[in-house]
Amino acid sequence: xxxxxxxxxxxxxxxxxxxxxxxxxxxxxxxxxxxxxxxxxxxxxxxxxxxxxxxxxxxxxxxxxxxxxxxxxxxxxxxxxxxxxxxxxxxxxxxxxxxxxxxxxxxxxxxxxxxxxxxxxxxxxxxxxxxxxxxxxxxxxxxxxxxxxxxxxxxxxxxxxxxxxxxxxxxxxxxxxxxxxxxxxxxxxxxxxxxxxxxxxxxxxxxxxxxxxxxxxxxxxxxxxxxxxxxxxxxxxxxxxxxx
Amino acid sequence: xxxxxxxxxxxxxxxxxxxxxxxxxxxxxxxxxxxxxxxxxxxxxxxxxxxxxxxxxxxxxxxxxxxxxxxxxxxxxxxxxxxxxxxxxxxxxxxxxxxxxxxxxxxxxxxxxxxxxxxxxxxxxxxxxxxxxxxxxxxxxxxxxxxxxxxxxxxxxxxxxxxxxxxxxxxxxxxxxxxxxxxxxxxxxxxxxxxxxxxxxxxxxxxxxxxxxxxxxxxxxxxxxxxxxxxxxxxxxxxxxxxxxxxxxxxxxxxxxxxxxxxxxxxxxxxxxxxxxxxxxxxxxxxxxxxxxxxxxxxxxxxxxxxxxxxxxxxxxxxxxxxxxxxxxxxxxxxxxxxxxxxxxxxxxxxxxxxxxxxxxxxxxxxxxxxxxxxxxxxxxxxxxxxxxxxxxxxxxxxxxxxxxxxxxxxxxxxxxxxxxxxxxxxxxxxxxxxxxxxxxxxxxxxxxxxxxxxxxxxxxxxxxxxxxxxxxxxxxxxx
Numbered sequence: 001x002x003x004x005x006x007x008x009x010x011x012x013x014x015x016x017x018x019x020x021x022x023x024x025x026x027x028x029x030x031x032x033x034x035x036x037x038x039x040x041x042x043x044x045x046x047x048x049x050x051x052x053x054x055x056x057x058x059x060x061x062x063x064x065x066x067x068x069x070x071x072x073x074x075x076x077x078x079x080x081x082x083x084x085x086x087x088x089x090x091x092x093x094x095x096x097x098x099x100x101x102x103x104x105x106x107x108x109x110x111x112x113x114x115x116x117x118x119x120x121x122x123x124x125x126x127x128x129x130x131x132x133x134x135x136x137x138x139x140x141x142x143x144x145x146x147x148x149x150x151x152x153x154x155x156x157x158x159x160x161x162x163x164x165x166x167x168x169x170x171x172x173x174x175x176x177x178x179x180x181x182x183x184x185x186x187x188x189x190x191x192x193x194x195x196x197x198x199x200x201x202x203x204x205x206x207x208x209x210x211x212x213x214x215x216x217x218x219x220x221x222x223x224x225x226x227x228x229x230x231x232x233x234x235x236x237x238x239x240x241x242x243x244x
Numbered sequence: 245x246x247x248x249x250x251x252x253x254x255x256x257x258x259x260x261x262x263x264x265x266x267x268x269x270x271x272x273x274x275x276x277x278x279x280x281x282x283x284x285x286x287x288x289x290x291x292x293x294x295x296x297x298x299x300x301x302x303x304x305x306x307x308x309x310x311x312x313x314x315x316x317x318x319x320x321x322x323x324x325x326x327x328x329x330x331x332x333x334x335x336x337x338x339x340x341x342x343x344x345x346x347x348x349x350x351x352x353x354x355x356x357x358x359x360x361x362x363x364x365x366x367x368x369x370x371x372x373x374x375x376x377x378x379x380x381x382x383x384x385x386x387x388x389x390x391x392x393x394x395x396x397x398x399x400x401x402x403x404x405x406x407x408x409x410x411x412x413x414x415x416x417x418x419x420x421x422x423x424x425x426x427x428x429x430x431x432x433x434x435x436x437x438x439x440x441x442x443x444x445x446x447x448x449x450x451x452x453x454x455x456x457x458x459x460x461x462x463x464x465x466x467x468x469x470x471x472x473x474x475x476x477x478x479x480x481x482x483x484x485x486x487x488x489x490x491x492x493x494x495x496x497x498x499x500x501x502x503x504x505x506x507x508x509x510x511x512x513x514x515x516x517x518x519x520x521x522x523x524x525x526x527x528x529x530x531x532x533x534x535x536x537x538x539x540x541x542x543x544x545x546x547x548x549x550x551x552x553x554x555x556x557x558x559x560x561x562x563x564x565x566x567x568x569x570x571x572x573x574x575x576x577x578x579x580x581x582x583x584x585x586x587x588x589x590x591x592x593x594x595x596x597x598x599x600x601x602x603x604x605x606x607x608x609x610x611x612x613x614x615x616x617x618x619x620x621x622x623x624x625x626x627x628x629x630x631x632x633x634x635x636x637x638x639x640x641x642x643x644x645x646x647x648x649x650x651x652x653x654x655x656x657x658x659x660x661x662x663x664x665x666x667x668x669x670x671x672x673x674x675x676x677x678x679x680x681x682x683x684x685x686x687x688x689x690x691x692x693x694x695x696x697x698x699x700x701x702x703x704x705x706x707x708x709x710x711x712x713x714x715x716x717x718x719x720x721x722x723x724x
Contacts, residue, residue, distance in 0.1 A: 061722070061724070062647075062723065062724040064723070064724060065724055066648045067723075067724070079594060086649050086722070087649030087650055088625070088651075089613060090621070090625070090648060090649065091614075091637065092615070092621075092625075092637075092640075092646040093645075093647055093648045093723075095636075095637070095640075095643070096643055097648070100636060101612075101613055101634060101636055101637075102612070102633070102634040102635075102636055104612060104613060105598065105601075105611075105612060106610070106627075107605065107610050107611075108609045108610075108611070110609070114604070114605055117604065118601055118605065121597060121600055121601060125593055125596070125597040127593045127594040127597060128597075180703075181703035181704050181705075182703055183699075183703050209645070
């Protein structure tokens, strides 16, 4: 008589790559790179931006995405492929953000299909530091899945920048962030999809003020002949520290 | 052979098109589709047409066949520097390059692949002498690869006497004489008394036999590729979609890469001329340029780039003829193989990526930005083609704030009762001092503007300016 009983599954042995508990942060399958924001690193699986696969940033165009990504993008020497950026990238601003202009390759495709094609080429070539795609409208789920697979297979991460309204639509990206600009040049960042527990509250990151000139405390009698601007909130000590 | 030369100009329809080549009212070649319907080589033109009224009949064109053989020779020039053109084939001296390509079998595989890329169906034979290889290839014998002189002689001995006509066309009288002698095989012919053979057939026959058996030296007239690469291919059927053109262009690329390899060069600029119908309303030829950021002689990469380029092209008229021209090339000695990747090796792949993007999207849509020395923001940078190198501007630690995104054209804004700018129905709050930019008197594009950083109720920062003195407000950029 032979009896075959399934052995009890040892969950602890599976934990790690195959299994993760929803209450804990998972180990990402690929390498990650520090974001340059300590508070954000603590909220991302693996402690940084994943270096393979697709990551979604839901943000209004020109809502502070470059300031958020610049500490990471500024490292390295490989080219950056920017697809359908929302305007001319201003080289002086890129310099102050620490992005070398000679690394930048901008693609301005006429159709969304061309943009997806260009993104896939950039991902498969494996020679770019990152591919950033500003998506103007909704993109077919099959296209996104295909791009996610291409990004996973290679060593180039894809960052898709989409409108905040896309939050209710599903996406194959394992990491999705919603960002909203706040007063005082802050950015509220909510990681609403990740391999880990849900976030308690959005992070509030203080972005560095563009350029070397800090915003002045408005004076009543300005030298320039114009109506006095509305009063601005006084700079917080944290912001001053970030600027130094 | 006559059929193949014709089929090479009909990419993609070998299997379906009933096609026949006619010389002096007799069929000398018929495609598989035609043979399946009962058409046979040797039939008269009228018989074949009676059997198959849809048969496409083309006269034999020796010039087209010669061009086809030359295309094949150019492609095979990648394997050896020494080739000989024959009326219906190419002879390659491979003894010197066997080691380079990893042995005879590897070399044969490569040769077959190259021929296939040229849309040619070939029969390969290999022997110690060129004449023996030619005899084996043309006689239709099954085993066509011999390496030793003794086994080569055995193999030649077994060939029928008629095979010699591939090397030496015989007169009718000589052919009848051979039959009268009763020799069946080349070995028996060679065993006949030499003096008698020479008296009856002339010295040419014994000389040819001696060369084939390696008893006499062979003298070859080596093929020299043309100085300038230009390869024309007439399309038998009009091509009005990109796929046909892509297939036709791909068939020309092995010849191009063979030519480049032969001369140790790599292409930088290629031109494809599309010849349109010269009918009642002749359309000018379309010239397509392909500029490569890194010189290349890789057929796969070039095929990919041409595919993207052709698919972008809108044809003004059906195409009847294509011509591939090499416009510029640079010397290229190839790259040594390395076990481990060295830094800088990714350059080629990076350039190949940019080439692919440009080929499909067009040069205006793939750009880099070059900083320029100008105070006016819209003139402080310029979009350049992606192949041009960009020099970074010197860092300026006291740079005033600049938005990450500039609008290509400033957008006029309204203002409220107090003169503050409004954008999207929402009054903007200025949060920086004015930055006066006043420049351009020297080139007629004077700007006098006061720039501010402004925040809207959505807390996104904008870069706005007011025309000085006392003009309207404009939105010029976004801080991203």
